[in-house]
Amino acid sequence: MNPSSFFDIMNKKECEKMNKQIFEKKKECEQVLKEEEKKSNKLSNIRLLLFILFILSLVLFLKNIIKPISLLMIILTFLIFITIVIIHHKIDKKIKNMNSYLNLIQNYEKRTNGKWKEFKDKGTDIYEENDLTKDFNLIGTNSLYQLLNIAKSIGGRKKFIDTLVKPKKEKNIIQEKNEAITELKDNFSTVLELEHQLLEIEDIEKTNFEDYFTSLDKKITPKKKELIIGMILACISDIVLVICLLSILPFQFFILVLLIQTLVSYIYIYFHDEELEELNTCSRKLSTLKKIDEYILSQNFKSKKLKAIHNDIQNGYDSICKLSKINELNNLRSNFVTNVLFNTIMSLNIVTVYQYASLISNSHKEMKKSILALEDLESLMSLTTITFVKQTTCLPTITEETKIEFKEIRHPLLEEKVCVPNDFECDSDINIITGSNMSGKSSFMKTIGINLILMEAGTYVNANSFISKLMTIFSSIKVEDDLNNNISTFYGELLRIKKIIDYTETKKDTIIVFIDEIFKGTNYNDRIYGAKEIIKKLSKLDCIAFITTHDFELCEIENKKINNYHFEEKYEGTNISFDYKLLNGKCKTTNAKYLMEKLGFIEK
Numbered sequence: 001m002n003p004s005s006f007f008d009i010m011n012k013k014e015c016e017k018m019n020k021q022i023f024e025k026k027k028e029c030e031q032v033l034k035e036e037e038k039k040s041n042k043l044s045n046i047r048l049l050l051f052i053l054f055i056l057s058l059v060l061f062l063k064n065i066i067k068p069i070s071l072l073m074i075i076l077t078f079l080i081f082i083t084i085v086i087i088h089h090k091i092d093k094k095i096k097n098m099n100s101y102l103n104l105i106q107n108y109e110k111r112t113n114g115k116w117k118e119f120k121d122k123g124t125d126i127y128e129e130n131d132l133t134k135d136f137n138l139i140g141t142n143s144l145y146q147l148l149n150i151a152k153s154i155g156g157r158k159k160f161i162d163t164l165v166k167p168k169k170e171k172n173i174i175q176e177k178n179e180a181i182t183e184l185k186d187n188f189s190t191v192l193e194l195e196h197q198l199l200e201i202e203d204i205e206k207t208n209f210e211d212y213f214t215s216l217d218k219k220i221t222p223k224k225k226e227l228i229i230g231m232i233l234a235c236i237s238d239i240v241l242v243i244c245l246l247s248i249l250p251f252q253f254f255i256l257v258l259l260i261q262t263l264v265s266y267i268y269i270y271f272h273d274e275e276l277e278e279l280n281t282c283s284r285k286l287s288t289l290k291k292i293d294e295y296i297l298s299q300n301f302k303s304k305k306l307k308a309i310h311n312d313i314q315n316g317y318d319s320i321c322k323l324s325k326i327n328e329l330n331n332l333r334s335n336f337v338t339n340v341l342f343n344t345i346m347s348l349n350i351v352t353v354y355q356y357a358s359l360i361s362n363s364h365k366e367m368k369k370s371i372l373a374l375e376d377l378e379s380l381m382s383l384t385t386i387t388f389v390k391q392t393t394c395l396p397t398i399t400e401e402t403k404i405e406f407k408e409i410r411h412p413l414l415e416e417k418v419c420v421p422n423d424f425e426c427d428s429d430i431n432i433i434t435g436s437n438m439s440g441k442s443s444f445m446k447t448i449g450i451n452l453i454l455m456e457a458g459t460y461v462n463a464n465s466f467i468s469k470l471m472t473i474f475s476s477i478k479v480e481d482d483l484n485n486n487i488s489t490f491y492g493e494l495l496r497i498k499k500i501i502d503y504t505e506t507k508k509d510t511i512i513v514f515i516d517e518i519f520k521g522t523n524y525n526d527r528i529y530g531a532k533e534i535i536k537k538l539s540k541l542d543c544i545a546f547i548t549t550h551d552f553e554l555c556e557i558e559n560k561k562i563n564n565y566h567f568e569e570k571y572e573g574t575n576i577s578f579d580y581k582l583l584n585g586k587c588k589t590t591n592a593k594y595l596m597e598k599l600g601f602i603e604k
Contacts, residue, residue: 019388021188026105033098036091043088050081100196111389114415116147126154127161135477136450137413138164144450147413148385152198154208156378163379167456169470171398177458178395180305180380185387190299194381197292209371215282216364220275220357227354230347237261237344258344265343272353279356280330287324293317309373316370319363326355383459391416396455396466402428402510402542408464411447420580430538430545432554434587435567440580441548445514469510474500477516490521497534504541513545528553555586
């Protein structure tokens with residue numbers, strides 16, 4: 001086999017694992033990087049040669065050897081050198097961008113091959129965990145957030161988590177998201193560029209743009225009298241400067257005016273310190289949005305949701321541009337020389353505060369909406385990630401009937417090559433799932449729950465097909481004792497299930513319930529009795545329930561709404577194996593004794 005065919009095979013295998021768009025973008029970036037690095041190396045050599053020629057010409061000029069030619073050489077080499085430096089800078093910037101793209105693409109590769117668990121951002125620093133996030137691994141270590149999140153700002157990351165935890169369960173809102181995510185799914189280059197542009201914003205991952213809303217909401221009245229006085233003083237200073245430059249008056253007069261203006265500017269700062277401080281922080285941070293806003297506005301979005309985001313950013317863009325100019329003026333204040341000079345010739349402090357106050361009083365609503373729109377876009381980008389890193393995805397179908405039906409469903413947190421898919425369908429039923437330890441009962445429930453969460457968030461699910469009604473999700477899976485509040489595991493389970501019952505007494509919408517090892521925290525008799533009572537209550541509701549148990553007695557309850565399913569194990573000699581396939585009926589085997597014998601707790 002020749003080397004080229006070997007690499008073709010390797011590329012083909014890599015492409016099979018990776019989304020085609022990502023694979024092609026990676027190849028494109030690698031090719032561009034290779035070409036630009038070659039150019040950069042050539043230009044480095046040319047710069048060195050030009051520098052040597054410049055030094056040589058300078059030596060010849062200083063020694064009066066062919067002086068006119070050596071002078072011409074000095075000028076030419078200097079001008080060419082400056083031109084090459086500018087070109088080289090642009091190439092280096094392109095190389096930097098290509099490396100940034102490749103680093104981001106590498107993160108998508110990690111999401112594909114299971115290495116995403118290395119990501120440090122887990123969402124727990126910005127969002128408090130609750131029952132739902134714990135039961136379905138929505139945030140934290142090995143979580144859905146860790147797998148999918150590409151939002152960068154704190155606000156964008158919070159919105160993404162909120163979309164998973166507290167979605168707006170309205171069909172039209174979900175369908176608008178579906179449309180937007182489908183559009184982004186087919187434009188990986190756009191998503192990659194947006195992610196890159198976000199990272200270009202300084203300290204973006206520590207930035208919550210909504211922290212600046214307090215400043216934007218403050219009613220600062222532009223004071224025209226102050227501006228007029230400032231303009232008069234600036235005009236006087238400018239006139240005195242011109243007169244002094246024309247030698248009509250000694251230059252000392254301008255120095256005197258400069259000192260008076262400097263004194264006036266410091267008095268102004270004293271009385272407007274708060275406005276200037278807010279101007280400084282607000283304009284510096286929010287003006288950094290100009291570049292990414294420009295990129296978003298260059299896109300011709302088709303979906304309703306993305307068009308609305310585009311429109312909100314468009315309405316705030318002019319204000320961001322004005323704020324960027326105000327920030328440039330404000331930067332002159334940071335240097336003592338420019339501060340003194342520009343306060344003398346144009347009353348810099350007064351002009352800057354007046355422009356800022358005018359902008360905030362007239363455009364604060366548009367600026368806030370444009371920031372919120374950007375955060376919405378970050379959330380949509382994160383919701384799109386599943387389409388890039390999973391081969392088996394589909395848009396769910398929302399039905400008005402109380403039902404759930406899917407084919408080849410997988411758990412998105414597991415690698416597809418090791419995750420066993422399952423098919424299932426049911427109406428308003430109570431589904432009792434039995435099976436031995438480690439057979440897949442809990443994982444099956446979590447698989448349904450996490451895909452349902454993705455559906456209600458408005459994105460694709462990890463299945464070939466998925467049909468479900470919009471339902472309120474309740475779960476009792478990872479119930480732990482709470483020593484600080486004197487809550488045992490059993491009492492914790494009771495509180496979870498009470499929450500379900502209380503909800504159904506006041507709300508009439510459809511619910512879906514996931515209970516893992518029902519009442520596992522108490523004795524056998526109480527567990528059976530309590531479980532039967534809960535199953536009776538649930539069977540009277542507009543409800544779908546999944547309940548796992550080791551208690552086969554629950555499979556014997558006579559109720560038309562109850563269905564029995566199970567997972568089973570296989571024994572080959574001394575080895576045990578699981579196929580993780582859901583089967584009809586109740587389980588007829590157990591493996592606890594086998595596992596205890598294997599670990600030496602009991603003798604064979």
